[in-house]
Amino acid sequence: MTSTSSQTRKLPTQAIGAKIFHWCNIISLFIMLTSGLQIYNANPVFGGRAGLHIPPIFTLGGWLAGGRHWHFAAMWLFSLNLLWYGIYILVTRRWRHRFVGANDLKALQKSQNSKRLIYAWHRIAYTAIIPILLLALFTGIGMYKPAQFPWIVDFFGSWQALRIVHFASVPMFILFAVIHSLLGRKAGGTELTESMFS
Structure with missing residues (x-):
C-alpha cells in the first residue's frame, strides 16, 4: 500500500528558461559533435590524412563543406543560447546558486x-x-x-x-x-x- 507521504510528494519543477537552455544545448552540441567529427575526418588531428577516421554513421554533413555548414550553424545556436542564459541568470539572480x-x-x-x-x-x-x-x-x-x-x-x-x-x-x-x-x-x-x- 502506498503511503500518504509518497502520494502527496510534490515532483520537482524547473523554470521554463532552464528547460529551453538544456534542450538547445543538447541539440546544438549533438550537431556540433557529429559535424565536428565529419570535419575531423577531412584531416584527422592525430596522424594527418592517414590517421584514425570516424565511421560515417557517427558524422553529419557527408563531406567537409557540409560538416562545416552544420558545425557553424550549431555553433551560433550554442553561443546565442549561452549568451541569453547568462543574461537570464544575471537578471533572475540565479547565478548566486550556480x-x-x-x-x-x-x-x-x-x-x-x-x-x-x-x-x-x-x-x-x-x-x-x-x-x-x-x-x-x-x-x-x-x-x-x-x-x-x-x-x-x-x-x-x-x-x-x-x-x-x-x-x-x-x-x-x-x-x-x-x-x-x-x-x-x-x-x-x-x-x-x-x-x-x-
Missing part, C-alpha cells in the same frame, strides 16, 4: 552532510565548465576565421596546436555532462533529471 563560493570549499573540508557536498561539487562543476566552453569557442573562432584572427593561432603556437586544443575541449565537456547528470540524480533522483526535459 557557481562555487567560499562556503562550498569549506563544505568539502568540514561538512558531513551528503546533500551539501553534492551541491558543492555541482557548483564546482558549473564553474569549471565556463573556461572550457570559452576555450572551445575561442579556438573555434580561430579555426573558423584564421585570416581575421591570426593572433589566436599565434597564441597557441601553431594551427595544429589550435586544432588539438579545440578537439580536447570535446571530451572535457562530455565529462562535465556525465558528472552534471550523476550529481543531479544524487541530489534529486531520476525525477529531477526528467523534470528538466518533460
Whole structure:
C-alpha cells in the first residue's frame, strides 16, 4: 500500500528558461559533435590524412563543406543560447546558486552532510565548465576565421596546436555532462533529471 507521504510528494519543477537552455544545448552540441567529427575526418588531428577516421554513421554533413555548414550553424545556436542564459541568470539572480563560493570549499573540508557536498561539487562543476566552453569557442573562432584572427593561432603556437586544443575541449565537456547528470540524480533522483526535459 502506498503511503500518504509518497502520494502527496510534490515532483520537482524547473523554470521554463532552464528547460529551453538544456534542450538547445543538447541539440546544438549533438550537431556540433557529429559535424565536428565529419570535419575531423577531412584531416584527422592525430596522424594527418592517414590517421584514425570516424565511421560515417557517427558524422553529419557527408563531406567537409557540409560538416562545416552544420558545425557553424550549431555553433551560433550554442553561443546565442549561452549568451541569453547568462543574461537570464544575471537578471533572475540565479547565478548566486550556480557557481562555487567560499562556503562550498569549506563544505568539502568540514561538512558531513551528503546533500551539501553534492551541491558543492555541482557548483564546482558549473564553474569549471565556463573556461572550457570559452576555450572551445575561442579556438573555434580561430579555426573558423584564421585570416581575421591570426593572433589566436599565434597564441597557441601553431594551427595544429589550435586544432588539438579545440578537439580536447570535446571530451572535457562530455565529462562535465556525465558528472552534471550523476550529481543531479544524487541530489534529486531520476525525477529531477526528467523534470528538466518533460
